[in-house]
Amino acid sequence: MSGGVGPTCSDISLPTEQEILHKESCDPKQQQQQQEGIKSPGGVGQKRAAAAAAFLSFQQLNALAVVVIFSASGMVCAEDLAFVVFSMMYMYFISRVAFPPLAGAGEPTVFSQENRLLRLYGFFTIVVGFFLPIAYILEGFFEEDKEGIKAASPHVFLLASQSFMEGVAGNDRFSTPIRVFVPVLYNARRVFTLTEWLRDEFAKEDKEYSGSVRRQMIGRGLAVVNMAVWSFNLFGILLPLYVPKALKRYYSVKKSKD
Structure with missing residues (x-):
């Protein structure tokens, strides 16, 4: 859940399918077991199961759990659910039509994963x-702040969906521009949800509100800080830096390959 600028220090992922295959190719015992597995009826199914398990990282599983919980609890509207479904379909569409993966050429990286400042920013x-925001939502159940829960939930739901989709787009089946598309699309959508969160928090004075004054101030502060952070992330990092660099490197590799 990096905001689209690279992995953070909290990323904990399972080995990728390529790493597993590489280790097996270097290990004679693994090669022998693989040959025996191919001859056995259950060998192919076991390999596919291992590849499927390696596809989802620990972070993706956490994000998916949040998405499922928020969806089942009714804390998100039908429009946000439809947006997530649309993003999945459109991502697969443009990956086939506009930005196919570069077969036989390594996909270029945009930002170095060893950049300490970038990792700190991602953690922040x-x-x-x-x-x-999750802690704010949980506290809202105890203080019966239905308005605060309703206002903050879409942002958390979409951010968890973005984290899951970034993991999907990070697979070798998708090119670098697709990996750029996911955070830009979700970040742009969340700016609108943050605007609604801000409006609802500052409108509590005109409504019947059962929460404490402290919670009201925390809610406003969270909404303002998130609006500032994600607006900067979209207009200060993703659009002026991440998108041009990613497209330039993608087309340079594609041109050199052609």
Whole structure:
């Protein structure tokens, strides 16, 4: 859940399918077991199951759990659910029509994963954009702040959906522009949900509100900080830096390959 600028220090992922195949190719015992597995009736199914397990990282599973819980609890509207479904279909569509993966050529990376400042920024966005709003929502159940829960839930739901989709787009089946498309699309959508969150938090004075004054101030502060952080992420990092660099590197590799 990096906001689209690279993995954070909290990323914990399972080995990828390519790493598993590489280890097996270097290990004679694994090669022998693989040959025996192909001859046996259950060998192919076991390999496919292992590849499927490696496809989802620990972070993706957590994000998927949040998406399922929020969807089942009714805390998100039908429009946000439809948006997630649309993003999945459109991502697969443009990956086949406009930006196919570069077969036989390594996909270029945009930002170095060893950039310490970038990792700290990613950790900061996770805390501010995900963990603190979840804590705010959980506290809302105790203080019966239905308006605060309703206002903050779409942002958390879409951010969890973005994290899951970024993991899907990080697969070798998708090209670099698709990996750019996911955070830009979701970040742009969440700007509108954050605007509604801000409006609802500052409109509590005109409505019947059962929460404490402290919670009201925390809710406003969270909404303002998230609006500032994710607006900067979209207009200060993704659009002016991430998108041009990713497209330039993608087309340079594609041109050199052609």
